Amino acid sequence: MNMDEEKDIENALRTYSERIEFKQRLARIQASADVNAYPVETEQSGQIRALWRTYRTTLAVAASAAIITTFGSIFLYRSYQQSHQQEQQYRLLSKEIQAVKYSQRKLLSDLNGRGRALSVNPAQVSGSGFMLTGDGYFVTNNHIVIGADSVYVQSTKGDVYKARVVYNDQAHDLAFLQLCDDSAFRPMPPVPYGFNARPSDLGERVYTLGFPREEIVYGEGYLSSGTGYRGDSTAYQVAVGVNPGNSGGPLLDEGGNIIGIISGKQTTLEGVSFAIKTNYLLDAINAIPADSLKGQPLRLNRKGGLMNLSRKQQIKRMQEYVYQVKVFKHKE
Amino acid sequence: MKESRLPVLTDEELLIGLADGSDNALTHLYQRYFPMVLYFVTSNSGSEDDAKDIYQEVLIVLYEKVRGGSLELHCQLKTYLYSIGRRLWLKQLAQRSRFMVRDVETPVSDEFVNGQISDDLAGHEERDRQFDLMADSLNRLGEPCRTLLEDFYIEHLSMQDITEKFGYTNTDNAKTQKYKCLMRLKRLFFSEYKQD
Numbered sequence: 001m002n003m004d005e006e007k008d009i010e011n012a013l014r015t016y017s018e019r020i021e022f023k024q025r026l027a028r029i030q031a032s033a034d035v036n037a038y039p040v041e042t043e044q045s046g047q048i049r050a051l052w053r054t055y056r057t058t059l060a061v062a063a064s065a066a067i068i069t070t071f072g073s074i075f076l077y078r079s080y081q082q083s084h085q086q087e088q089q090y091r092l093l094s095k096e097i098q099a100v101k102y103s104q105r106k107l108l109s110d111l112n113g114r115g116r117a118l119s120v121n122p123a124q125v126s127g128s129g130f131m132l133t134g135d136g137y138f139v140t141n142n143h144i145v146i147g148a149d150s151v152y153v154q155s156t157k158g159d160v161y162k163a164r165v166v167y168n169d170q171a172h173d174l175a176f177l178q179l180c181d182d183s184a185f186r187p188m189p190p191v192p193y194g195f196n197a198r199p200s201d202l203g204e205r206v207y208t209l210g211f212p213r214e215e216i217v218y219g220e221g222y223l224s225s226g227t228g229y230r231g232d233s234t235a236y237q238v239a240v241g242v243n244p245g246n247s248g249g250p251l252l253d254e255g256g257n258i259i260g261i262i263s264g265k266q267t268t269l270e271g272v273s274f275a276i277k278t279n280y281l282l283d284a285i286n287a288i289p290a291d292s293l294k295g296q297p298l299r300l301n302r303k304g305g306l307m308n309l310s311r312k313q314q315i316k317r318m319q320e321y322v323y324q325v326k327v328f329k330h331k332e
Numbered sequence: 333m334k335e336s337r338l339p340v341l342t343d344e345e346l347l348i349g350l351a352d353g354s355d356n357a358l359t360h361l362y363q364r365y366f367p368m369v370l371y372f373v374t375s376n377s378g379s380e381d382d383a384k385d386i387y388q389e390v391l392i393v394l395y396e397k398v399r400g401g402s403l404e405l406h407c408q409l410k411t412y413l414y415s416i417g418r419r420l421w422l423k424q425l426a427q428r429s430r431f432m433v434r435d436v437e438t439p440v441s442d443e444f445v446n447g448q449i450s451d452d453l454a455g456h457e458e459r460d461r462q463f464d465l466m467a468d469s470l471n472r473l474g475e476p477c478r479t480l481l482e483d484f485y486i487e488h489l490s491m492q493d494i495t496e497k498f499g500y501t502n503t504d505n506a507k508t509q510k511y512k513c514l515m516r517l518k519r520l521f522f523s524e525y526k527q528d
Contacts, residue, residue: 006511006514006515006518008518008522009514009515009517009518009521009522010485010514012462012466012521013466013481013485013514013517014485015396015459015462015463015466016462016463016466016467016470016485016486017482017485017486018396018399019392019396019459019463020486021486022391022392022395023388023392025355025358026358026362026388026391026392028355029355029358029359029362030362030384030388032359033359033362033363033366047374049371049375049436050374050375053375053434
């Protein structure tokens, strides 16, 4: 027992001394390693790594913010550029006429005073349009009448009628108006032209009437493609010189049939204009709810009476049915 | 620089060298694995001195296991050392009430090895306690017993040297004196040790 306990305490002492010795050896080695500057070197890289470790989440957030900002602005810039380009290339032919001076002659010759009201408060947008039926249905481009407070149409003779917007077809850029709201409007004889919904052939001689200025203007050319801007199958491409204000004007073929409605042109190319095909006009008419028509059916003249007339005669008959559309809007 | 002068030793050779008390092996162990622990400790709000203390303790654990022949390695030596160092430092951090750990190496994930490391550390703590207790007991022993025992057991002086140093008439006398001192130390040591 005694011997055992002596062993125990001796062992404990030995372990104690071994540890002390070991610590001394370690201290020596640590000191020599310090002299070799070994740990100092690693400590430097360790510190750099420690910094990296500490700040890498912050760095990651900063980097992703930078990436998002970069690509976001590139994307925005590109989409802006693209939309801008499109806007430039495809020009709607409505005319902003706020700055256009009213013809003095018109003012003076206007006796019933209806025109005077217009001249005092000139229209903000103008375009063209034409009668669908003799009893007052009328078609023009949707982009002309959009956002309108009131819409007036003015004939070549200078008669002004107030029009009611019956239906908008935004997809095909069509708007249907009715003139018979205005008591001054008296139904006219049936329209002389027919509506040709069959696809017209390339090279077809076509002409249009419109109001790029206060007077009606005639333009002619040919049908140059069966599709419109960027392959738009609802439109034709035509080589007719058109200008702002021509929008909504009729496009007629040799036989005096309506084959389309002028809607826009490509600004980057010369003589490239676009017209909405007549069969989309017919589709749009079919889509008009019966309520909007107020019981007055809208029936189109399929067969025109201009077939055998010369171009000059056709135009003479036509122009009474082509109107200038004037739109008044709230100033924003 | 020093690295090139030292022959590249395997972990196995290092452990054998450590058990034999080879300075070379110890230096090698120090240089090979200290940077890892240093990196870990400095990444976890410790200083270089903290790292040195921790690594010293790690090596003490290893050394005492190797000396006692009870080292069972079920993972790489590097992983073992890292895990031990990690536990030790975490304990310190817990005392400083910090809990976020940023690992620089993969610690032991194996359940069995983890348990083994816990056992090793428990054993280490026990030995730590013994060590502190022994230092304390030696302090309380008083002179000349303390110096006598330290000279014999720590400085490894022969009984002859001790006889001369302390002016005993002969070695037998010195031996009796040493035995008496040892018995007093035993009482001091075990009275504390057994209490716990």
